[in-house]
Amino acid sequence: MSVTPPQSVDLVIEARWVVPVEPHAVVLEQHAVVVDADRIVALLPIAEARAAYAPRERVELGEHALIPGLVNSHTHNPMTLLRGLADDLPLMTWLQEHIWPAEAKVIGPEFVRDGVELAVAEMLRGGTTCANENYFFPDAIGATYRKLGFRALVGLPVIEFPTAWAKTQDEYFERAGEVHDSFLGDPLVGTAFAPHAPYTVSDASFERIRVLADQLDIPVHLHLHETAHEVEEEKKKSGLRPFQRMQKLGLVNDRLIAVHMTQATDGEIAACAEAGVSVVHCPESNLKLASGFCPAEKFRRAGVNLAIATDGCASNNDLDMFGEMRTAAILAKAVAQDAAAFDAASALRAGTLNAARAMGLEEQIGSIEPGKQADLAAVRLSDLETQPLFHVASQLVYATGRHQVTDVWIAGRRKLAGRELVGMDLEAMLARTRQWRERIAAV
CATH class of the missing domain: 2.30.40.10 (Urease, subunit C, domain 1)
Known part of the structure; x- marks a missing residue:
């Protein structure tokens, strides 16, 4: 025998x-x-x-x-270098008077590279193995993730005003195509369109994104209904809520990763469920910026794919997915006024498999299953x-x-061993971080 x-x-x-x-x-x-x-x-x-x-x-x-591995489904990881720069301010003041001016002085491939490297080290030490990235210079972002062997979906930015990345709308889309093509077939790095928000992107750009996202078979990663102010301003401008405008433009579908959604009606929640939209909940950033409360349990009960993320370090101020899952679960109970809402297993699922599903990666990651x-x-x-x-x-x-x-x-590759980062020079990384601190503080 x-x-x-x-x-x-x-x-x-x-x-x-x-x-x-x-x-x-x-x-x-x-x-x-x-x-x-x-x-x-x-x-x-x-x-x-x-x-x-x-x-x-x-x-x-x-x-x-x-x-x-935990999946952080909405990040701005180069902004790790802006951690703590402008705290205790409302969203638009924080963005327009502090973050955007600081970025304008320092943003470039080196800033992006060093910020992502610092973020990867922090994420690995917190059990996170994948990030959904939304920032400028996606070519440098993707190259850094590839070099470090970290899994990521890299956003292809679109915004209506000139930046260091692109000056015209045509240039945003031309460069998006180039970056997308450069990562085709990469085992760890993929792409998604990343229009900033309805209040910074035109109908014409959204229409181009809708067509191209279908052609390229990639998600659309969008800040949506982050604040009541955003909703009211859009109603004054177009007569529509931002979500309604996205519906009109054909963006409300199973490619949409709708981030924040603190201002959601029951009808919008039902529409997300019907269309297959994924909603990404960033509770600590929303709390810190006083943006509002995502009705997480309502989304979950409606059958919406609900994920959890940290947002960027400039508004959180960390990349701690364990802390984010805890905050999400506890906050959901308070918002729903139900201690049984959003239980621990659901929170863990939102930080793993649901987040992977939002990014189109549910067949690859998010659960421990053969294959x-x-x-x-x-x-x-x-x-x-x-x-x-x-x-x-x-x-x-x-x-x-x-x-x-x-x-x-x-x-299958060890990236953290007994709390020690593998293949990363921590001292050199921290030295570069201190140099960026001096440069940014001088702006």
Whole structure:
């Protein structure tokens, strides 16, 4: 009788708990995730994994939860270099009188590169493995993510006024096409159109975006209904709410990533559900800028794909997805006036699989399933701050800090090992960050 020898694979990660996210609200005890090359090939009990697989590397996580890498579905990561520059101000004052003038003085490929690198280091140390980027110089942004081996969807910016990136509308679209083409087939970096907001983009530009997004098969990543002021100004200008204007222009469809949506009517929520729109909830940025409250539980109950994101460091002021999930869950309960609203498992799903779905990446990442990319984060739950432990999902959302993330993999490659960044020069990065601080402070 022949015995089948163990199959050779690159990596087996054994964990006290595995939280796959799909199926929903499931926690598997004493399970192993088997990885070969960049993909998950099996999820099974540890004893069975040891019998069936011979890994080149085995990682034993005795008191950890292994979760999908967190997916930050709305970021402006070069703005990490503007963290804390102009706090405690309302949105338009913050943008028009502080952020935009500062950016105009320093923005360029080097600013973008160094800001993204700082952001990647912060995200990895917090268990985040993918970002949905929305900023200028997407060529430099994408090149930096590619160099660092970090997964990202890079926004192709469109705005109605000249910037250091493009001077005319035709140039915005020409450069968008060039950047899109440069990342075709890249295993980690993709693209999306990133028109800034209805109040800064014309109907003509939105119409071009709608046609091109269909042709290129990419999402449209848009700030929408961030504040009541935005809604009132659009009504004065066009007689329509911004969402209605997007409907009229054909943008309300399953490609739309609608960010913020703090001012949503029941009819608009139903329209999002019917059209397949993804809504990205950035609770801490909305709270800090006093922008309003996204009705997260209403969106969830309506069947809308609801994701969670941090927004940029200039308005949050961090890229901590654990903190964001906790705030989202607690805030949703207060807004819904229902303590059972937006439970912990739903919050974790919004920070992983739902966020991946918003970005069109749900077949690749967002859950721990065979065939998917091995984007994974190990979270140590033995710390006193997460003891005693009764329910793993609740502890991850309501008690865990990002400092408890010990190890991270993207596409099967270790990016964080025992809290140490792999392949990144932390001291050199911090030195460049201090130089940018001096330059920006002098503006």
